[in-house]
Amino acid sequence: MSEFDRNENSSSEEEEYKTIRLKRHLWPDEVALRNEQKKVKRLKTVLTVSVIMAVLLGWLFGSIFPAPGTDGLRGTLRRSQTMDSSQKIKAVFNIMENDWYFGQDIEDIDTRLTDQAMRGITANEEDPHTEYMSAEEVENFTQSINRNFTGIGVEYITNAGNNIITKIFKGSPAEKAGVQPGDMIISVDGVLTEGKSSDEIKDMVRGESGTTVVMGLRRQGTDISVPIVRGEINATVYGYQIDDETGYLQLYQFGNTTAEQMDDYLDEFVQAGAHKLIIDLRDNGGGYLDALQKVASRFLPAGTVVMKQEYTDGTSELTKTVSGHLRDISDIVILVNGNTASASEVLTLALMEQRDDVTVIGTKTYGKGTVQITKMFTDNSAVKYTTSRWLSPSDVWINGTGIEPDIEVDVPEIIRASFPEMAEDAVYDVDSVANEVKLTQMALAYLGYTPDRTDGYYTEKTAELVVRFQQEYGLEATGKLDSKTYDAVFSAVLLDWNTKTTHDVQLLKALEVLHG
Secondary structure, rough: OOOOOOOOOOOOOOOOEEEEEEEOOOOHHHHHHHHHHHHHHHHHHHHHHHHHHHHHHHHHHHHOOOOOOHHHHHHHHHHOOOHHHHHHHHHHHHHHHHHOOHHHHHHHHHHHHHHHHHHHHHHOOOOOEEEEEEEHHHHHHHHHHOOOEOOOOOEEEEEEOOOEEEOOOOOHHHHHHOOOOOOEEEEEEOOOOOOOOOOHHHHHOOOOOEEEEEEEEEOOOOOEEEEEEEEEEEEEEEEEEOOOOOEEEEEOOOOOOOOHHHHHHHHHHHHHHOEEEEEEEEOOEEEOHHHHHHHHOOOOOOOOOOEEEOOOOOEEEEEEOOOOOOOOOOEEEEEEOOOOOHHHHHHHHHHHHHOOEEEEOOOOOOOOOOEEEEEOOOOOOOEEEEEEEOOOOOOOOOOOOOOOOOOEEEOOHHHOOOOOOOOOOOOOOOOEEEEEHHHHHHHHEEEEEEOOOOOEEOOHHHHHHHHHHHHHOOOOOOOEEEEHHHHHHHHHHHHHHHHHHOOHHHHHHHHHHOOO
16 A cells, blocks of 8 residues: 655644445345345245255155155156266166166176177277177087087987987097997986987986996997996197008197197008098188197198288287197198188198198188187186287188188088978978978988979978988888978988088098099
C-alpha cells in the first residue's frame, strides 16, 4: 500500500485520519427474509444428502434382501450405468458371474466363462490353427499326437459282429504274447464281447500298466485264451516287410517317440536286406517339430536343411538334421493324400528336394505352411498359436496350395465316401432312390459284385446282388436294403481295405515304381 502525500499548506500540527466502514441499515422485514433463506438452503442440503444415502442403502439392502416392487427400479439403475470401455472383459465377466440369470445353474461358472472367452479371443478367420484348449482338450490333443495309452497294442475292426485284429504294434504286449493279425476277440476277462461297441471293448481291454487281461481269441476256428500284461503303448508307427527288398512304414503322427519306434522297423528291414522303402503319410496330420527333425535325420545326411521358419520380425531359423542316424535306403516312395499335412508335408518336400531317389504318389496334400507352439497355463489348459511360416529348403511355401504328387493316383471312391448312419426302421426296395442305395451299390462294386448302376436307383439287379451278399454274410435274404445289410456292407469294405492290398491302388503303384 502506498503512503499519502502531505499538503504544503497544512498546519504544523499533525492531523489523524481514520477510515470508518459504513453499513446499510436493515429494516425488520429484511432481516426476517434473510433468515428464512438460510433455513431453506440448509434444508435443501440435508434433503440432498438424505436422498443419496437412501439410494445407496436401498441398493445395498435390496441386493441382499430384494424387496417386492424394487426389481424394476434396480434393473433400471443397472441398465442406466455406463461401463468403462477399457475394462470390457472384466465388466462382462462380472455381469455373467453375478447378474446373469442362468449362471446360478452352472457349477463352475468362472472356468466355463474363462474357457469360452479364451476360445473367442483366439478364434479368427485368418488362422484356423490358433486356438485355446482346456485342460481336457490339451490331454486329448497330446494323446492324439503321441498315440499313447495303456493297453495291449493292437488295432481291430468290427465286421458282421466280429471284432477282428488287423494290426499288432512292434514291441507291444500283444506281440510278446503271440497275438496274430486275423485273431477275433470273443471275450475279455471272461466277458463276451458280442453286441458290445468298439468303445466298450476298448474300455474292457485297457487298464493300469502291469495288470493282466485275459483275451479270449478265435484263431482259425479254434478258441484260445491268452493272458497279456498291459503296458504303455506308443503307436505312431506301424510297419512290415513286403518282400525281400521292400519295407513298409506307416507314420500316423510325429509324436515324442516316433523316431525311436521307426528305428525298430528300419533296423529290422536293413538287417533282412531290404533297401527300398514305402513311407505312408496318408492321413498324417503332423506333430512335433523335434520329432520331424529326428525322422528326417534317418533319411538325410547330418546338417542337411529340413525347413526354414520365418517370423514376423523378419528373422528366420533353419532346422537341420542331426548326425548318427542315417539309414542305408536307396529308393523311397512317399504316399500322400488330402489329409497329409504340416510336418508330413515338411518331410515330403525335404526328401523330394534333396534326394534323387524319392517319388511321391497319391493326391495333393492339405497345404499347411505355418508353425504353432503350445504354451501351458498352471491349470493345464493352454494356448496353441502360430509363430511363423515354414518354407522348404528351396524356399517353397505350400500354404493353401499343398504338394502335387509326382504320380497322381486316387483310391476307390467308396474309401473316400462318408457313410451316414441309416435309420433302423428304413427299408429300400426296387425303384427306391436314396443316398444309402448309392453307397451300397458303390460298396458292392468294390467288393466285386458288379452292379448295373451306382447312382442310387434301386434296380432289379441291385436287389439280386443284395440277396447274394445277404446269403454270403448270414443275413436274412430279402433282397431289400435294411440297416443291418447296410452296416454289413460298410463293415465288409472296411475289413477288405484294412486287411488286404488288392484295392489299394496307391500302394500297388508304389510297388510298381520301386520294382520297375
